[in-house]
Amino acid sequence: MSVRGLLNVTDLSVDELALVLSLSRREPASLGRPLTSSTGVSLGAALIFEKPSNRTRHSMEMAVVQLGGYPVYTRGEEVGFDTREPVEDIGRMMSGYHGLVAARVFSHSVVERLHESCSVPVINMLSDESHPLQGLADALTMVNEFGDLTGRIVAFVGDYNNVARSLGEACIMLGAHYRLACPTGYNASDSELSRLSSLGTGSVEQTNDPVVAVSGAHAVHTDTWVSMGQETEKAERLGVFGAYAVSQSLMSRAASDAIFMHCLPAYRGYEVEASVIDGSASRVIQQGHNRLHSARGVMAFLLGVK
Ligand code: CP
Ligand code: NVA
Numbered sequence: 001m002s003v004r005g006l007l008n009v010t011d012l013s014v015d016e017l018a019l020v021l022s023l024s025r026r027e028p029a030s031l032g033r034p035l036t037s038s039t040g041v042s043l044g045a046a047l048i049f050e051k052p053s054n055r056t057r058h059s060m061e062m063a064v065v066q067l068g069g070y071p072v073y074t075r076g077e078e079v080g081f082d083t084r085e086p087v088e089d090i091g092r093m094m095s096g097y098h099g100l101v102a103a104r105v106f107s108h109s110v111v112e113r114l115h116e117s118c119s120v121p122v123i124n125m126l127s128d129e130s131h132p133l134q135g136l137a138d139a140l141t142m143v144n145e146f147g148d149l150t151g152r153i154v155a156f157v158g159d160y161n162n163v164a165r166s167l168g169e170a171c172i173m174l175g176a177h178y179r180l181a182c183p184t185g186y187n188a189s190d191s192e193l194s195r196l197s198s199l200g201t202g203s204v205e206q207t208n209d210p211v212v213a214v215s216g217a218h219a220v221h222t223d224t225w226v227s228m229g230q231e232t233e234k235a236e237r238l239g240v241f242g243a244y245a246v247s248q249s250l251m252s253r254a255a256s257d258a259i260f261m262h263c264l265p266a267y268r269g270y271e272v273e274a275s276v277i278d279g280s281a282s283r284v285i286q287q288g289h290n291r292l293h294s295a296r297g298v299m300a301f302l303l304g305v306k
Contacts, residue, residue: 024297033068034303043099050076059291091117135166150175172202181213
């Protein structure tokens with residue numbers, strides 16, 4: 001049986017999610033050095049990237065260091081999941097070198113197979129389905145802002161993708177009302193909406209109309225219209241998503257003290273107007289910095305820190 005990992009936010013129970021957020025707020029020194037052996041030697045953390053990264057690589061590397069470990073960055077083509085050797089051979093091999101393995105992959109099934117074959121915790125650093133580290137940082141940022149997400153309205157405008165899915169999981173587990181505004185064909189299916197609504201005390205609604213989703217919202221999120229790996233669909237997507245930009249005019253429909261959030265990287269003039277992302281409602285820099293704190297919190301949790 002594989003050890004606990006983080007492939008989706010829902011790998012945590014509601015209580016465990018609260019614990020991870022609380023661990024994320026603690027001073028690093030108070031967490032001990034769970035990535036250090038009993039004889040004081042740093043344990044490795046394999047960080048494997050099939051796609052580019054700024055925030056995820058830097059926050060994970062620094063969080064590993066803060067937990068007493070030694071990060072080993074590797075590009076996906078060097079290990080070659082299923083091209084150079086099977087995912088399962090890589091998982092079994094990495095488990096002998098490292099105290100933790102994390103991967104950013106194209107196909108979610110690769111990180112699932114890695115999890116099944118590793119005897120150390122595996123963390124999904126973004127797949128086509130899920131971006132749980134982002135969902136945790138988004139939740140931490142909103143909890144820091146509002147104190148509690150119960151009853152808060154969180155809107156996501158744009159593509160129902162990896163980021164929107166992980167954000168929705170975290171929001172509903174923490175009691176928020178999650179409102180999606182997505183174009184047809186790029187929205188959540190009915191079964192996905194039912195799955196989300198079963199995760200906690202929060203709720204989910206979906207519309208095609210960004211104004212409906214954003215009305216009275218306390219936080220407004222968006223993400224790129226063209227995710228990594230979708231570059232060939234760029235022209236089509238820019239056409240489909242044109243009415244889903246988060247503008248000053250759209251933000252004026254939200255609560256008067258609403259915040260704007262984006263996982264980054266952002267494309268000004270497409271999914272968000274520059275005046276919004278660079279304005280006073282924007283929390284994108286804190287959100288990105290919280291990637292470090294939440295990465296440290298969830299790794300501490302997976303390594304047994306209470
Ligand atoms: N938000 C996020 O995952 O950023 P990077 O792709 O830069 O890691
Ligand atoms: N949805 C985006 C998120 C980038 C952090 C992507 O998958 O490219």
